[in-house]
Structures are given as C-alpha cells and as structure tokens.
Amino acid sequence: MSPGYPLPKPLNGFPRVAQKLASDPDKTTTIFRRFDRLSARNLILLEAELAELEERLERWDEKDKLSVEEEVRECHTEWSAFERLAGGRDADGELVNPEQAAKMELVLRIRAKLKEYRECSLYIQSTFIVQNINNEKIDEALAVHQTLLNSKPPAATTIKGMKEWFTGIHDGKHYAAPQLFGASEKRFDDPYDLVALRVPADQDRLSEFILNYFGGFFAATATDAHTSYIRESSLAKAVTILTSILTAILLFGSIASLYFVHNGPALLGM
Numbered sequence: 001m002s003p004g005y006p007l008p009k010p011l012n013g014f015p016r017v018a019q020k021l022a023s024d025p026d027k028t029t030t031i032f033r034r035f036d037r038l039s040a041r042n043l044i045l046l047e048a049e050l051a052e053l054e055e056r057l058e059r060w061d062e063k064d065k066l067s068v069e070e071e072v073r074e075c076h077t078e079w080s081a082f083e084r085l086a087g088g089r090d091a092d093g094e095l096v097n098p099e100q101a102a103k104m105e106l107v108l109r110i111r112a113k114l115k116e117y118r119e120c121s122l123y124i125q126s127t128f129i130v131q132n133i134n135n136e137k138i139d140e141a142l143a144v145h146q147t148l149l150n151s152k153p154p155a156a157t158t159i160k161g162m163k164e165w166f167t168g169i170h171d172g173k174h175y176a177a178p179q180l181f182g183a184s185e186k187r188f189d190d191p192y193d194l195v196a197l198r199v200p201a202d203q204d205r206l207s208e209f210i211l212n213y214f215g216g217f218f219a220a221t222a223t224d225a226h227t228s229y230i231r232e233s234s235l236a237k238a239v240t241i242l243t244s245i246l247t248a249i250l251l252f253g254s255i256a257s258l259y260f261v262h263n264g265p266a267l268l269g270m
Contacts, residue, residue: 012179013179013180014180016179017166017179017180020165020179026198027197027198028154028155028158028196028198028199029158029161029162029196030196030197030198031154031158031159031162031188031194031195031196031197032194032195032196032197033187033193033194033195034193034194034195035193036192036193037193039120042120043117043120046113046116046117046120047117049113050110050113050114050117053106053109053110053113054110056106057103057106057107057110060103060106064076071085071097071100072100075100075103082100082103082104083104085097085100086100086101086103086104087101087104152196152199153191153192153194153195153196153199154191154194154195154196154199155196155199155208156191156208157208158196159188159191159194162188163188165179166178166179166180166187166188167179167185167188206239206242206243207235207236207239210235210238210239210242
C-alpha cells in the first residue's frame with residue numbers, strides 16, 4: 001500500500017487489534033497466548049482416552065489367545081488377511097466377521113488418536129527420542145515444541161505497552177475501554193502464557209534499561225493517541241555506540257591507571 005494513503009480507521013474489537021499488530025514495523029508486538037494449561041488438560045484427556053483404547057485392544061488379544069480358529073491367528077500375523085477378513089461382506093452386504101471388523105475399527109481409531117496425541121504434545125515439555133534407521137531424531141511434533149520452549153519470551157517492555165493499550169489502563173487509571181471483552185479481556189494477565197512470533201534480536205538488560213529510561217530520546221512512530229513504536233534498528237545502534245564508549249573508557253582507564261600508579265604491590269593488585 002502506498003504510504004501516501006493512510007489506513008482506514010478499523011472497527012473497534014478484533015479488526016482494531018489485528019491492525020495494531022500488523023502496524024508494528026518490527027513485528028515484535030505479534031504476541032499471542034499459548035494456552036499451556038488448557039493444552040496440558042487436553043493432552044491428559046487424550047492420554048486417558050488412549051489408555052482406554054489400549055485396554056480394549058488388550059482384551060481383544062486375550063480373547064484371541066483362546067481362539068482355535070486359523071483365521072483369527074492369521075489376522076495377528078498378516079495385515080492383508082486382517083484387512084480382508086475385517087472388510088468381508090456376504091451377498092446381503094452384511095459383515096462376514098463382525099469381530100474382526102470391530103477390531104479393525106478400534107485399530108484405526110487408535111492410529112488416528114495417537115497422531116492427535118503426538119500433535120498435542122507440542123504443548124508438553126519432553127525429550128522423547130525416536131530411533132531412525134540411520135540416526136536418532138526428535139519426533140517432529142516435539143521438535144516444534146522444543147523450538148517454542150527455547151524461543152525467547154516477549155520483551156517485558158513490549159508486554160507492558162501492549163497490555164496498557166489493550167486494557168486501556170495506564171498507571172492504574174482507565175483512559176479508554178478495553179479492546180476486547182469477555183474472556184479475551186484477560187489475554188495479557190499471565191505473561192508466562194504468552195509467546196511472540198518475533199522478538200528483538202538484541203533483547204538484553206542494557207537494551208531494556210535504555211528503552212525504559214531513555215526511550216524519549218528516540219524517534220518514535222505514533223500509530224494512535226496512546227502508543228508509539230521505537231524502531232529496533234535505532235535501539236540497536238544506541239546500544240552499540242554506548243557499548244563502544246564504555247569499552248573505550250575501561251580500556252583507556254586501565255592504561256591511565258597503570259601510567260599513574262607507581263606502587264609495585266598496587267600494580268600487581270590491578
């Protein structure tokens with residue numbers, strides 16, 4: 001879109017929140033909830049469901065141990081036979097072997113549920129390793145979660161600014177209505193349940209210190225009456241310059257102290 005044409009004012013609610021996130025030039029405000037507690041509960045429920053399915057399959061196995069039918073034994077040793085017997089129908093369209101059909105339905109249900117369980121494992125910390133033919137590799141779903149867990153959290157200053165804009169509260173005073181209502185109004189209440197799609201490359205204590213106490217010295221881009229953005233590149237340049245100055249001071253300070261101090265023990269202590 002041409003910069004000469006300002007964006008139209010969005011509707012209050014979801015459209016305005018979406019535009020707020022999209023208007024950040026550095027995209028560091030793309031903060032969303034992970035729903036850790038809800039995901040863990042869903043995983044526990046899936047685990048319980050799988051345990052029930054596992055027990056049903058084991059009961060089938062115990063029953064088949066007592067069977068003397070060759071077809072039953074064949075279903076445990078050859079997949080094509082199991083598939084053929086489970087899907088076999090007579091002239092009237094009725095299942096020839098309903099027990100094997102029910103067992104096949106159970107097996108396929110377990111397969112689908114296991115896949116869902118693995119995908120939901122994105123939200124549980126684990127070091128489950130799958131042995132490959134050539135090498136060991138981490139299960140794909142869990143590898144994605146490891147990336148999520150190892151990613152840096154959103155900057156505290158970004159969370160603070162977005163929370164104030166989202167809730168309409170600054171220094172304990174309401175200056176505007178919340179952007180969303182209902183349960184969504186609490187989306188910034190737990191900072192440990194938040195994840196940013198992008199975090200600043202140099203997110204350190206020095207950067208936070210400069211941003212908190214000297215943010216007014218940076219050129220800022222205002223997107224509304226209450227918030228403004230400081231470009232990440234501007235902050236990075238300031239941190240680089242300040243670090244270089246401090247390094248030079250320490251270096252020349254050390255040289256100067258060696259020049260002016262003539263006491264031998266003091267020099268050794270330095």
